[in-house]
Amino acid sequence: MTRKSILIRAAEKVLDENEIKYMVKSFDLIGDIAVIKLPVELLGKRFEIANALLEEAPFIKVVLRKVTSIWGKYRLMGLEWLAGEKRFETIYREHGCIFKVNLKEVFFSPRLSGERIRIARLVEDGEVIVNMFAGIGTFSIIIARNAKPRKIFSIDINPKAIELMKENIKMNKVEGIVIPILGDAAKMIENQLRNIADRVLMPLPELSLKYLKYALMALKENGGWIHPYEFIRVSKNENPIEKAIKKYSEKLGEYDVEYRVVGGRLVGEVAPRKYRVVLDIKVSKTKNL
Secondary structure, eight states, X not given: OOHHHHHHHHHHTXXXXXXXXXXXXXXXXXXXXEEEOOOGGGGGGHHHHHHHHHHHOTTOOEEEEEOSOOBTTTTBOOEEEEXXXXXXXXXXXXXXXXXXXXXXXXXXXXXXXXXXXXXXHHOOTTOEEEETXXXXXXXXXXXHHHSOOSEEEEEESOHHHHHHHHHHHHHTTOBTTEEEEESOHHHHHHHHOTTOBSEEEXXXXXXXXXXXXXXXXXXXXXXXXXXXXXXXXXXXXXXXHHHHHHHHHHHHTTSSEEEEEEEEEEEEEEETTEEEEEEEEEEEEEOOO
């Protein structure tokens, strides 16, 4: 049974025919926590919907409602507890790894699961990687467990994320490979991590373009790979990947580097005509950074 069918069946238990048309058709499942979005028309029945969801899907132990979009320096999501056990912490499993997550204290998205394993499969033996916005370490740990990198320097500005990352590193037995670093990625690279990386991950669309200079600075002098993620809004007939390539090509043109964009992918539609896009950029030479 799909999440869509589970949620609709739960909603049908408590909503009438006029109300059901407003129901969102799916939800995020993170460990045993369901995170649902509800339109204003259904807020009065949010607790009934949540309890019906618990009855419909016994593997769900907590139901939370997304109250706000992601906000603030730590990119936190406003959440309201609706039903089940009163907690925001869970254990999440992905690609043979386990992660402790606290949805109240850190940003986490299960929707990048395909990207995390895709990047891991691109990594060659012995690579040094800088993960500029590492969160609880999901990208880094999945790479460490599914490839053979030498080191992954995993930077995040949120102290709570770093605490959880350290726990996750131990749980997944990748100590000494994944190195947690608390701080701003730009400052950490500028002061400690210049010219060391074969590959740089930039999984934070809000900052990728702004921090592109520091990703280039982290690469070895003979270059390497950069994977920036970016939100791209398009009008009718515009191609989001082409628009992302143009945007990053213009920015890269400001620096004395040689590069080519090897590929680009859509990683989900986050709003009508607004997409998350990732580019795979091969930099062959960096100078004067």
